[in-house]
Amino acid sequence: xxxxxxxxxxISAVPPSGIRKFFDVVSTMKDAISLGVGExxxxxxxxxxxxxxxxxxxxxxxYTANAGLLELREAACAYLEERxxxxxxxxxEIFMTVGASEGIDLALRALVEPGDEVLMPDPSYVSYxxxxxxxxxxxxxxxxxxxxxxxxxxxxxxxxxxxxxxxLILPYPNNPTGAIMEKAHLEAIADVLRGxxxxxxxxxxxxxxxxxxxxxxxxxxxDGMRERTITLNGFSKAFAMTGWxxxxxxxxxEILRVMLKMHQYTILCAPTAGQxxxxxxxxxxxxxxxxxxxxxxxxxxxxxxxxLDAYAQMGLPCFEPRGAFYTFPCIRKTGLTSQAFAERLLxxxxxxxxxxxxxxxxxxxxxxxxxxxATDKVIEAMERMKTFVRQFG
Amino acid sequence: xxxxxELSILEILFNDSRTTPAQIAVMTxxxxxEVSAVIRSLEAQKIILKYPAMINWDRVEIDQVEAVxxxxxxxxxxxxxxxxxxxxxRFDEVSSVYxxxxxxxxxxxxxxxxxxxxxxxxxxxxxxxxxxxxxxxxFVLKKYKLEGVIFEERRKDERLVIxx
Numbered sequence: 059x060x061x062x063x064x065x066x067x068x069i070s071a072v073p074p075s076g077i078r079k080f081f082d083v084v085s086t087m088k089d090a091i092s093l094g095v096g097e098x099x100x101x102x103x104x105x106x107x108x109x110x111x112x113x114x115x116x117x118x119x120x121y122t123a124n125a126g127l128l129e130l131r132e133a134a135c136a137y138l139e140e141r142x143x144x145x146x147x148x149x150x151e152i153f154m155t156v157g158a159s160e161g162i163d164l165a166l167r168a169l170v171e172p173g174d175e176v177l178m179p180d181p182s183y184v185s186y187x188x189x190x191x192x193x194x195x196x197x198x199x200x201x202x203x204x205x206x207x208x209x210x211x212x213x214x215x216x217x218x219x220x221x222x223x224x225x226l227i228l229p230y231p232n233n234p235t236g237a238i239m240e241k242a243h244l245e246a247i248a249d250v251l252r253g254x255x256x257x258x259x260x261x262x263x264x265x266x267x268x269x270x271x272x273x274x275x276x277x278x279x280x281d282g283m284r285e286r287t288i289t290l291n292g293f294s295k296a297f298a299m300t301g302w303x304x305x306x307x308x309x310x311x312e313i314l315r316v317m318l319k320m321h322q323y324t325i326l327c328a329p330t331a332g333q334x335x336x337x338x339x340x341x342x343x344x345x346x347x348x349x350x351x352x353x354x355x356x357x358x359x360x361x362x363x364x365x366l367d368a369y370a371q372m373g374l375p376c377f378e379p380r381g382a383f384y385t386f387p388c389i390r391k392t393g394l395t396s397q398a399f400a401e402r403l404l405x406x407x408x409x410x411x412x413x414x415x416x417x418x419x420x421x422x423x424x425x426x427x428x429x430x431x432a433t434d435k436v437i438e439a440m441e442r443m444k445t446f447v448r449q450f451g
Numbered sequence: 452x453x454x455x456x457e458l459s460i461l462e463i464l465f466n467d468s469r470t471t472p473a474q475i476a477v478m479t480x481x482x483x484x485e486v487s488a489v490i491r492s493l494e495a496q497k498i499i500l501k502y503p504a505m506i507n508w509d510r511v512e513i514d515q516v517e518a519v520x521x522x523x524x525x526x527x528x529x530x531x532x533x534x535x536x537x538x539x540x541r542f543d544e545v546s547s548v549y550x551x552x553x554x555x556x557x558x559x560x561x562x563x564x565x566x567x568x569x570x571x572x573x574x575x576x577x578x579x580x581x582x583x584x585x586x587x588x589x590f591v592l593k594k595y596k597l598e599g600v601i602f603e604e605r606r607k608d609e610r611l612v613i614x615x
Contacts, residue, residue, distance in 0.1 A: 077613045084612040094613035101606070184615040233615075360463070360478035367477040410613060432608075434467075437474075 072188045076416035080400065084410045091439040092410040093427040096233065100298035100354050102335065109338030110331040118330055124322040126154030127333050133340040134306050142265060142276040144289065150311040153318050154328040158263045158305035161290040162189050164317040165259045165307065170195035174224035179210045181417035183233045195224065201420045204388060207377050208237035212246040219250070225257045228277055231264035234417045234426035235386040236379020238268055241275045248280045258287045264382040266296035266351050269359045272380055285310055296351055297339040302332040358383050361429035361436045368440035372447040383430040386414065390423045392450040400425055407442040456481055460489055468502040507602050509594065516569055517562050517591040520577065521555040523584040532556060535582045544572050566590070
């Protein structure tokens with residue numbers, strides 16, 4: 059059979075993720091330290107695991123409502139209000155998704171008509187651009203720069219908007235740069251959007267992970283922006299629950315209804331055991347004033363500083379990332395491309411990082427190093443990286 | 452501010468007491484001098500008492516038994532439990548003494564070469580003290596977790612080595 063003729067050409071044309079090659083090499087390498095991991099090294103709390111086990115013992119192994127357990131939706135709305143000052147109605151403005159990733163897909167498919175343009179900062183998380191293509195739209199990367207601390211600037215946004223612009227993906231705290239957008243920065247973005255019909259897909263999965271006393275600001279909390287914002291969040295990063303695949307999407311009821319319709323026909327509901335686990339994470343969080351979250355943040359912050367200090371010693375410029383768990387040092391002074399730097403660092407010093415170009419063209423000249431890895435390993439990896447960089451003078 | 456730094460230093464050292472002041476300075480964003488001064492002050496205040504390693508003695512081939520002993524005592528006028536606690540914790544065999552709420556008063560951990568010498572210590576030294584009303588000895592068979600550290604942690608880092 060000629061599969062090329064059978065398979066959807068638009069989807070087949072999307073290249074596979076650029077990190078795959080590294081994955082295969084690192085997996086077979088002994089003593090390699092990976093700074094390429096995009097998930098917490100913490101494990102979900104035992105009380106969370108136990109709640110899921112208990113739910114299964116109770117025989118709660120059936121579907122839930124399409125939107126998820128009402129109790130969980132209520133808890134998630136209370137959490138969002140308490141932590142980020144945004145209010146959603148648990149009955150009509152939120153539903154539980156299979157990771158925030160499902161939310162990205164649904165948001166795009168709910169909005170995009172063939173040929174619609176979707177803006178996204180570049181560099182950014184690898185899924186946005188393919189997601190737009192899958193939905194039949196046209197991804198429009200908006201370059202963000204180190205001198206702006208990789209924030210999306212109102213000028214760059216204004217220049218990128220066209221009559222076909224349907225949506226803007228706003229992923230802060232950002233993977234891979236670690237950039238955050240503070241209130242004033244978001245207000246400047248809001249000024250550009252006011253009076254347009256552009257919808258903002260605000261991917262806030264790293265909302266809990268900010269450093270230096272700066273709390274994440276939800277885009278929906280900016281004056282007048284709620285009506286045009288789809289807020290995506292989840293349990294993976296905040297509660298170290300990646301494998302549970304639990305996220306949620308929040309939006310005005312009119313938007314959410316359309317997303318929920320697709321969720322209903324394609325997914326039915328988020329996994330029931332995962333929903334009980336998520337509920338427990340929120341409950342324990344609230345009861346302990348989010349002690350576990352705060353402990354993770356303190357630990358990440360220390361490793362973040364270790365990395366920044368090491369780059370300074372290596373002479374690699376790196377703006378100070380204040381969110382997520384990534385650093386994004388500039389490696390141009392080595393004269394290597396991002397890809398070559400990452401490959402040689404891996405082969406010569408057995409340290410894996412991800413070339414910045416995996417996250418968009420403007421990632422050239424940078425690599426992403428994650429500090430979601432044990433502190434002693436981060437220290438060791440930085441020593442090896444120092445040795446590697448030294449040869450370039 | 453200084454309190455935040457103190458707590459950070461304590462948390463870091465509790466996790467790994469080999470962490471140097473220079474490393475702590477990087478991790479907390481303070482100067483090395485500042486960190487060293489805070490550590491000295493914590494030592495002077497007897498907040499930091501010692502920098503030991505946590506050892507799983509079960510994996511070391513030595514003869515040693517350990518028991519937790521519940522001790523009921525009569526508190527003394529003016530001294531409360533402190534005087535009798537001191538009489539107990541002064542013994543080299545005793546590795547820890549806690550004052551407890553509930554059915555007994557002092558929880559005493561004792562280490563000895565073998566069961567017999569431990570039993571003799573309880574019979575001859577501990578039970579015979581004035582004010583000790585009764586003892587109940589429980590031998591430790593296996594330790595699973597101490598100070599937040601699981602002894603036989605089976606978990607490996609099973610995460611995907613590279614993920615987006």
